[in-house]
Amino acid sequence: MEAVVPEIESVLHETRSFAPSAAFAAASALDSQRLAALRRRAAQDHEGFWAQQAATQLDWQRPFDLTLDDSAAPHYRWFVGGRLNASYNCLDRHLPERAAQDALIFENDDGDVQRWTYAQLHAEVCQLANALRALGIDKGDRVVLYLPMGPQAVMAMQACARIGAIHSVVFGGFSAESLKDRIEDAGARLVITADAAPRGGKRVALKTTVDLALTEGCSSVERVLVYQRLGGCVMDPMRDVWWHDVVPQQPTQCEPEWVESSHPLFLLYTSGSTGRPKGVQHSTGGYLLGATVSMQWVFDLRPGDVFWCTADIGWITGHSYVSYGPLSNGITQLIFEGIPTYPDGERFWRMIAAHKVSIFYTAPTAIRSLMRLGDELPLRHDLSSLRLLGSVGEPINPEAWLWYQRVIGGGRCPIVDTWWQTETGAIMIAPIPGAMATKPGSCTLPLPGICAEIVDEDGQPVTQAGQGGLLVVTKPWPSMLTTVWNNDERFRDTYFGRFGPRVYVAGDGAQRDDDGYFWILGRIDDVLNVSGHRLGTMEVESALAAHEAVAEAAVVGRPHEIKGEAILAFVVVRGSREAALKADLPRELRDWVASRLGAIARPDEIRLVEALPKTRSGKIMRRLLRAVGRGETAAQDTSTLENPAILDQLRGS
Numbered sequence: 001m002e003a004v005v006p007e008i009e010s011v012l013h014e015t016r017s018f019a020p021s022a023a024f025a026a027a028s029a030l031d032s033q034r035l036a037a038l039r040r041r042a043a044q045d046h047e048g049f050w051a052q053q054a055a056t057q058l059d060w061q062r063p064f065d066l067t068l069d070d071s072a073a074p075h076y077r078w079f080v081g082g083r084l085n086a087s088y089n090c091l092d093r094h095l096p097e098r099a100a101q102d103a104l105i106f107e108n109d110d111g112d113v114q115r116w117t118y119a120q121l122h123a124e125v126c127q128l129a130n131a132l133r134a135l136g137i138d139k140g141d142r143v144v145l146y147l148p149m150g151p152q153a154v155m156a157m158q159a160c161a162r163i164g165a166i167h168s169v170v171f172g173g174f175s176a177e178s179l180k181d182r183i184e185d186a187g188a189r190l191v192i193t194a195d196a197a198p199r200g201g202k203r204v205a206l207k208t209t210v211d212l213a214l215t216e217g218c219s220s221v222e223r224v225l226v227y228q229r230l231g232g233c234v235m236d237p238m239r240d241v242w243w244h245d246v247v248p249q250q251p252t253q254c255e256p257e258w259v260e261s262s263h264p265l266f267l268l269y270t271s272g273s274t275g276r277p278k279g280v281q282h283s284t285g286g287y288l289l290g291a292t293v294s295m296q297w298v299f300d301l302r303p304g305d306v307f308w309c310t311a312d313i314g315w316i317t318g319h320s321y322v323s324y325g326p327l328s329n330g331i332t333q334l335i336f337e338g339i340p341t342y343p344d345g346e347r348f349w350r351m352i353a354a355h356k357v358s359i360f361y362t363a364p365t366a367i368r369s370l371m372r373l374g375d376e377l378p379l380r381h382d383l384s385s386l387r388l389l390g391s392v393g394e395p396i397n398p399e400a401w402l403w404y405q406r407v408i409g410g411g412r413c414p415i416v417d418t419w420w421q422t423e424t425g426a427i428m429i430a431p432i433p434g435a436m437a438t439k440p441g442s443c444t445l446p447l448p449g450i451c452a453e454i455v456d457e458d459g460q461p462v463t464q465a466g467q468g469g470l471l472v473v474t475k476p477w478p479s480m481l482t483t484v485w486n487n488d489e490r491f492r493d494t495y496f497g498r499f500g501p502r503v504y505v506a507g508d509g510a511q512r513d514d515d516g517y518f519w520i521l522g523r524i525d526d527v528l529n530v531s532g533h534r535l536g537t538m539e540v541e542s543a544l545a546a547h548e549a550v551a552e553a554a555v556v557g558r559p560h561e562i563k564g565e566a567i568l569a570f571v572v573v574r575g576s577r578e579a580a581l582k583a584d585l586p587r588e589l590r591d592w593v594a595s596r597l598g599a600i601a602r603p604d605e606i607r608l609v610e611a612l613p614k615t616r617s618g619k620i621m622r623r624l625l626r627a628v629g630r631g632e633t634a635a636q637d638t639s640t641l642e643n644p645a646i647l648d649q650l651r652g653s
């Protein structure tokens with residue numbers, strides 16, 4: 001890949017760098033010396049490093065004999081011969097010391113709060129696990145969870161893990177059709193759902209959606225277990241069972257099913273650039289190790305922490321940093337049923353103050369939408385309990401990073417920008433906050449034991465700073481996906497098809513700076529090529545977002561006769577769209593980008609829109625924008641679109 005033009009680098013490569021305060025660094029378990037020792041050990045002996053982590057961080061019922069079996073690469077098997085149980089590691093092993101400590105603090109949509117200590121959570125998970133067994137669920141059976149964000153979702157994941165059943169969580173915002181596809185692909189025997197869930201003051205009729213999905217197919221499903229959250233749903237007496245009729249009377253002890261390290265812990269369906277969603281399959285031992293150690297290293301856990309990850313359980317972040325990582329580490333966490341803007345834009349800040357949250361982990365899209373509401377809202381609340389902030393899900397533009405750092409973190413909290421994927425299972429590239437300086441917009445360096453690199457189209461390492469390439473991982477790591485459910489071939493083609501079975505291709509573009517820090521450029525298919533120059537859509541978006549009139553921007557390429565690709569930007573403005581149009585803001589913004597990035601990056605067209613098309617998980621639907629940009633009628637599935645009404649504005653009509 002050719003070098004990115006120098007003017008563009010200067011924006012992406014922020015010169016500002018933020019070191020942790022001396023006090024923060026001094027109190028960190030992982031200071032720079034210990035981090036250097038870990039990195040050295042991992043570099044000298046990759047497998048030995050992970051073997052030692054696995055032996056010391058997890059409790060095994062039977063120790064493993066072989067650290068890594070790579071004889072059938074890329075079908076790697078970690079910790080062969082070892083037997084363990086994920087729920088035992090998340091609950092039982094904490095009981096001697098932490099039985100009375102809060103495991104979960106739950107705030108529901110209305111603001112009511114409920115708490116579960118480790119002892120209580122253990123007892124309820126055991127009851128649910130016993131109920132699942134009574135319903136005939138065995139080791140290896142698939143159970144689909146279609147639940148609201150809340151303690152029951154965490155309990156259901158833990159209960160499945162306890163009996164060796166494989167859970168597959170489907171986000172509660174997905175349609176009946178998407179739910180049906182996932183149930184059928186997984187061949188689930190049981191669906192666990194709730195009658196309905198409140199979300200931002202509205203009622204989401206989960207059970208109705210399940211009924212719809214099941215009438216259209218899903219012959220594998222025998223039973224539906226229904227948690228009563230709001231009341232008022234129709235039950236099928238032959239198929240449906242109330243949670244409150246079968247769970248509370250079960251014994252509060254349940255012998256865990258000890259499983260092989262490579263036994264599937266869960267499937268999580270995720271969309272790729274083509275085809276139907278893939279059932280990404282994760283193992284028990286390797287996955288749990290990744291979730292456990294990454295949590296300790298990146299979030300710098302300390303006694304007394306209150307951790308809050310705002311992700312829904314339906315995404316990988318909700319798996320690794322709501323269910324498994326926090327519980328495996330025995331910490332206290334807050335979980336939240338609602339949305340950031342209900343009943344008002346102060347919800348997050350009010351909750352941080354009320355629960356004395358010390359570590360807050362959220363997504364750039366949430367940060368940007370709250371930033372848009374102004375500084376006064378967060379400033380009304382005492383956010384002094386915070387000591388660390390995290391970001392995940394997409395590149396964070398420096399503008400949002402700096403606001404997060406200054407207004408939410410009060411200038412004292414390090415920000416960990418964490419790059420990873422459903423497929424990687426756990427955080428891969430991120431700062432170790434007590435030991436490293438951070439830079440706005442960079443996810444910094446791979447974690448110890450993670451061999452991330454950047455290569456060119458031929459698979460050759462890119463050594464030059466500022467040169468873009470493909471982000472790859474050149475050695476297996478414990479929490480990597482083990483396959484695509486029922487489709488080994490798709491697994492091999494998608495992730496290992498390009499440079500052979502040893503090189504995992506992440507699908508993101510990246511570059512490194514002079515300090516070796518990684519800067520994610522976005523999905524490979526988001527990289528534009530304008531007159532032979534490669535431009536990350538994110539670079540143009542960052543430039544736009546740095547303009548005071550811009551709330552959010554998304555940039556796509558469209559074919560251009562002379563330049564190869566032209567740049568089309570969709571922009572949401574602060575304030576009135578009409579006024580902005582009258583003042584010819586689009587022209588001003590084109591000049592603005594040109595002045596920030598160089599003439600090559602001047603957008604050919606800017607469309608002012610009221611909102612960007614997003615999936616329910618908050619990701620901008622770039623493929624849809626690209627199709628719109630090319631003037632195609634949207635061939636793409638728009639069922640996950642949050643606000644279908646904006647399509648006309650996007651089309652410029």
Ligand code: 6R9
Binds near residue numbers: 392523
């Ligand atoms: C954890 C998660 C994965 C894709 C990934 C990348 C983007 C995630 C990022 C980031 C830049 C970060 N992504 N974190 N890009 N900086 N810190 O989001 O998993 O839903 O599978 O998405 O998200 O493009 O390839 P998933």
